[in-house]
Amino acid sequence: MGSVGRLYILYDLVRWEEKALYEAAARKGLDVRMLDSKDILIDLNGGMLHGSSVCDGSGTFLQRCVGYFRNLHLTAALEGKGYRVVNPFQCSVIAGNKLFAHIALVRNGIKAPRSMLAFTQDTVLKAIDTLGYPAVLKPTVGSWGRLIALIRDRDAAEAIVEDREHMFPLYQIYYLQEYVKRPPRDIRAIVAGERVLGAIYRYSGDGRWKTNMALGGRAEPCPVSSELEDVCVRACRAVNGEVVGVDLMEDEARGLLVHEVNPTTEFKNVARVANQRIADEIVEYVMQGGG
Numbered sequence: 001m002g003s004v005g006r007l008y009i010l011y012d013l014v015r016w017e018e019k020a021l022y023e024a025a026a027r028k029g030l031d032v033r034m035l036d037s038k039d040i041l042i043d044l045n046g047g048m049l050h051g052s053s054v055c056d057g058s059g060t061f062l063q064r065c066v067g068y069f070r071n072l073h074l075t076a077a078l079e080g081k082g083y084r085v086v087n088p089f090q091c092s093v094i095a096g097n098k099l100f101a102h103i104a105l106v107r108n109g110i111k112a113p114r115s116m117l118a119f120t121q122d123t124v125l126k127a128i129d130t131l132g133y134p135a136v137l138k139p140t141v142g143s144w145g146r147l148i149a150l151i152r153d154r155d156a157a158e159a160i161v162e163d164r165e166h167m168f169p170l171y172q173i174y175y176l177q178e179y180v181k182r183p184p185r186d187i188r189a190i191v192a193g194e195r196v197l198g199a200i201y202r203y204s205g206d207g208r209w210k211t212n213m214a215l216g217g218r219a220e221p222c223p224v225s226s227e228l229e230d231v232c233v234r235a236c237r238a239v240n241g242e243v244v245g246v247d248l249m250e251d252e253a254r255g256l257l258v259h260e261v262n263p264t265t266e267f268k269n270v271a272r273v274a275n276q277r278i279a280d281e282i283v284e285y286v287m288q289g290g291g
């Protein structure tokens with residue numbers, strides 16, 4: 001351990017997870033630093049500048065920035081300089097975008113909810129006619145359940161497309177999905193390399209259809225069956241991930257469907273109800289150099 005040099009935890013917001021990762025690394029006696037992305041200034045041709053030059057060319061970066069675009073571009077710049085970043089750029093690109101992730105999952109034989117891509121009101125309506133009502137519309141980039149819409153009928157579909165036409169062009173990429181018939185819960189599993197470190201069921205709060213903890217969901221431990229472990233590890237690999245949060249739904253007929261792979265995953269609730277050592281195990285995985 002320690003062969004990968006100093007461990008930098010990149011952040012823009014210090015959440016429970018960033019503190020837990022820092023404390024886990026410090027407990028192991030590692031040379032660990034918190035690095036605020038807002039203080040970073042990178043010379044793309046020469047050395048890296050951060051106040052008085054923090055990096056000497058060695059070191060490993062745990063990418064924990066919440067801001068998607070910042071996360072992606074910072075990872076690109078660091079990898080360009082030859083640093084190892086967890087997760088790697090290829091993972092941030094693919095898993096950071098639900099449509100790209102979907103493509104990678106299906107290509108690798110992992111079951112995912114039936115989904116469609118469209119760009120105009122006409123084609124969105126055709127897509128939903130094929131998927132059936134209710135359908136789900138998701139932004140390709142986003143989290144915490146934000147801007148994910150349940151479309152119950154044609155009037156709602158037309159209204160939503162009309163609204164989206166006034167938004168940033170990214171929101172005019174219509175990623176549509178069948179509404180999966182599942183229990184009122186989904187599964188969040190934390191994967192590091194070839195292992196699932198812990199998993200929870202997330203039950204929706206207040207009768208809502210979305211099960212995100214950020215929307216008041218409730219967590220219970222989820223046993224890690226060999227099937228769950230296999231699907232999650234393959235999903236992680238499909239998006240070039242190292243440490244990710246895999247979200248799955250239990251379809252009545254098809255079994256486990258993966259609907260998201262989170263590259264900067266939250267794991268506070270998994271730690272609370274399923275595995276208290278999860279931050280330690282993530283740090284151990286990273287310090288072993290992955291793989």
Ligand SMILES: Nc1ncnc2c1ncn2[C@@H]1O[C@H](COP(=O)(O)OP(=O)(O)O)[C@@H](O)[C@H]1O
Binds near residue numbers: 144186209
């Ligand atoms: N196709 C679907 N069918 C039924 N429920 C869904 C579907 N897609 C998402 N959900 C619900 O919405 C939640 C948020 O969706 P998700 O794709 O994970 O986006 P986010 O990145 O915002 O968490 C899921 O955890 C699940 O509870």
Ligand SMILES: [Mg+2]
Binds near residue numbers: 144145247260
């Ligand atoms: Mg999710």
